[in-house]
Amino acid sequence: MKFLLDIFKGIAIGAGAILPGISSGVLCVIFGIYEKLVNSVLDLFHDFKKNVTFLLPIIIGVAIGFFLFGNLLNYVYLHYESECKLLFLGFILGNIPALFKEANGKKKFRLSFLFYTLVSFGIGFILFLLENKMHFDIPTSNTNFLFLWFCGFAMSCGIIIPGVSSTVILLCFGSYTIYLQSISTLYLPVLIPIGLGVLCGCIFFLILIRFLLNHYSAQTYYAIIGFVLGSVFVLLPSSFSLFSLLLFTLGFYTALKLEK
Numbered sequence: 052m053k054f055l056l057d058i059f060k061g062i063a064i065g066a067g068a069i070l071p072g073i074s075s076g077v078l079c080v081i082f083g084i085y086e087k088l089v090n091s092v093l094d095l096f097h098d099f100k101k102n103v104t105f106l107l108p109i110i111i112g113v114a115i116g117f118f119l120f121g122n123l124l125n126y127v128y129l130h131y132e133s134e135c136k137l138l139f140l141g142f143i144l145g146n147i148p149a150l151f152k153e154a155n156g157k158k159k160f161r162l163s164f165l166f167y168t169l170v171s172f173g174i175g176f177i178l179f180l181l182e183n184k185m186h187f188d189i190p191t192s193n194t195n196f197l198f199l200w201f202c203g204f205a206m207s208c209g210i211i212i213p214g215v216s217s218t219v220i221l222l223c224f225g226s227y228t229i230y231l232q233s234i235s236t237l238y239l240p241v242l243i244p245i246g247l248g249v250l251c252g253c254i255f256f257l258i259l260i261r262f263l264l265n266h267y268s269a270q271t272y273y274a275i276i277g278f279v280l281g282s283v284f285v286l287l288p289s290s291f292s293l294f295s296l297l298l299f300t301l302g303f304y305t306a307l308k309l310e311k
Contacts, residue, residue, distance in 0.1 A: 057105075060078075060082045061116060062115050064078050065112060066117070067116075077282050080275060080279060081306060084109070087105065091105050091106050092257055093258065133288040133292065134294060137286075137295040138302045140302065141304075141305075142303070143279060145302060145307045154268075155269065158269040167271075168273045169277060172277035172278070172280050175281015176281050176284060179282075198224075199241060199244035199245050200245070202221060202230075202245055204251055205220045206245070207249045207251075207252025210249065211256035
């Protein structure tokens with residue numbers, strides 16, 4: 052049962068790398084696996100069996116969500132945008148108490164910690180404003196290997212850091228359209244350099260995040276809380292129905308139960 056649940060988490064995380072405005076990092080935080088995921092990847096060979104047992108179902112799920120369900124999930128998101136947004140919003144807000152609990156688990160609360168939340172919240176809000184002013188049909192013909200590698204490296208920031216959307220980063224480089232097209236057609240000349248860039252970037256940002264978690268745990272978690280709250284604005288729908296509100300409630304309740 053746990054194996055299947057972890058596959059489901061991986062599917063959602065993989066989809067988060069495709070869906071507009073959704074951060075894979077936020078989904079890792081929502082599912083309560085963020086710090087464990089960081090440590091398992093970086094310490095893979097320290098306790099190989101234990102780490103592989105944890106990572107394998109998540110990796111399988113990510114592959115399914117990224118390659119097989121990518122188009123389906125994108126279709127659902129585009130045609131039931133309000134319902135999907137409120138479901139994700141419920142997950143995120145329901146997970147906030149757990150984040151505060153984690154932040155205060157190793158260090159006693161200090162008022163100064165809220166500074167990190169405010170700064171990261173401001174960054175998240177600025178990213179929201181940027182995304183609102185961008186369009187998802189920006190064309191690009193740049194398939195240079197080094198350029199695509201750098202796009203992947205920058206995109207990894209949105210995968211690792213909760214609340215930072217990979218979509219915004221790819222839009223800044225004008226490569227979101229070719230990214231989506233290459234996924235749907237499995238066009239390897241684009242996917243390989245982007246994938247290598249993502250791999251290098253993930254290693255870099257994972258090392259950075261673990262250093263911060265080990266030495267500045269409370270400050271890092273308060274910063275993550277700010278990024279997560281900043282991502283809420285992306286998910287506010289222009290309209291909603293009773294069904295979407297029920298989905299919000301379901302997401303909120305589920306997040307609280309998962310934390311317990």
